[in-house]
Amino acid sequence: MPPYTSHILQPLDAFLKDNILSSFRATSLVPDNLEVVLLRLEVKPCTLTPPLPRTN
Numbered sequence: 001m002p003p004y005t006s007h008i009l010q011p012l013d014a015f016l017k018d019n020i021l022s023s024f025r026a027t028s029l030v031p032d033n034l035e036v037v038l039l040r041l042e043v044k045p046c047t048l049t050p051p052l053p054r055t056n
Contacts, residue, residue, distance in 0.1 A: 028040060
């Protein structure tokens with residue numbers, strides 16, 4: 001790597017797979033286990049109503 005490009009490439013060191021996965025684990029949102037993520041979400045089901053027909 002040329003010495004004049006190190007400041008451009010340095011932020012890429014922070015985006016390693018291990019860093020990203022450990023951040024998800026710290027927040028209890030483990031991306032490898034979809035059930036764990038879905039259980040922590042507060043999803044309220046709703047019924048969609050069809051739109052009324054337009055009359056001109």
